[in-house]
Amino acid sequence: MxxxxxxxxxxxxxxxxxxxxxxxxxxxxxxxxxxxxxxxxxxxxxxxxxxxxxxxxxxxxxxxxxxxxxxxxxxxxxxxxxxxxxxxxxxxxxxxxxxxxxxxxxxxxxxxxxxxxxxxxxxxxGRNLVRPTYLPDNYYPTPAYRMVQLPSAAPVPAGTPDWTTGYQVGTEPGAGSSLVIRQALGASTPPADRATTVNGRPATFTDPNPSHGPRSLTWSDGTYTFSVTSSGPTPLPDQELIRVAQGLK
Structure with a gap:
């Protein structure tokens, strides 16, 4: 802090x-x-x-x-x-x-x-909170004091139970890129953008500025809506976001 x-x-x-x-x-x-x-x-x-x-x-x-x-x-x-x-x-x-x-x-x-x-x-x-079984190399849990500042696409309606966990490259504050995983109660339709799938379910990549800025992967399992967002100097490629998403357990 x-x-x-x-x-x-x-x-x-x-x-x-x-x-x-x-x-x-x-x-x-x-x-x-x-x-x-x-x-x-x-x-x-x-x-x-x-x-x-x-x-x-x-x-x-x-x-x-x-x-x-x-x-x-x-x-x-x-x-x-x-x-x-x-x-x-x-x-x-x-x-x-x-x-x-x-x-x-x-x-x-x-x-x-x-x-x-x-x-x-x-x-x-917390009994229903998913956790990643895979993280890219050199990603570590984000210090709690930075969590509310991390960007996360896929805003959720007010009054929706949700929770966010974050990871960053390296262990020094502000050292590099970040990875944010958000889980919100309630099913939703992925936004209209680049379509893909996560564990067989429809999903969407959202990257308003592909050359830089945050890139998100959003999908729903019918009970929860999930988003995995990468931001910073070197956002994760699509394949890595999918791998993180498919490893949430």
């Missing part, structure tokens, strides 16, 4: 909403003396682990410390919120990444709701 700190004039007061990595977060340019702590609604991709005990949220933030994911459990429900902590006297330029919370017992059949709005929280069930 990269964080920058910038001092602000304590006489000025400005409040603004910003978006980082596709996630709307609160921003304060001025904080009066004393720490500010408040809880807000959840936003972003939320994953419930396969054992039902860990919640992971992708989030961006600005002008505050890294937020905390807060959970409150009862026998019937799990309520979640984001705790924002704002230190006095400066505006932290923020960061982006993933925050987690542990449950005392597996989520099971309990409802998952937002503590501030009372609405159900859209989440992806």
């Amino acid at each position: 990269v964080r920058l700190r910038r001092r602000r004039n304590p006489a000025a007061t400005v409040t603004a909403g910003v978006v980082m990595g596709g996630v709307a977060v609160a921003a304060w340019v001025f904080q009066p003396p004393g720490m500010k702590v408040h809880e807000g609604a959840t936003a972003g991709q939320l994953l419930v682990s396969a054992d039902g005990r860990t919640l992971t949220l992708s989030i961006g933030w600005s002008c505050e410390r890294q937020p905390d994911l807060v959970v409150r459990e009862t026998a019937d429900t799990v309520k979640v919120s984001i705790r924002h902590t704002v230190a006095p006297g400066f505006c932290d330029l923020g960061g982006y990444g993933r925050i987690t919370a542990q449950l005392k017992a597996p989520l099971g059949g309990r409802s998952l709701t937002d503590a501030t709005t009372g609405r159900p929280v859209v989440h992806f069930d």
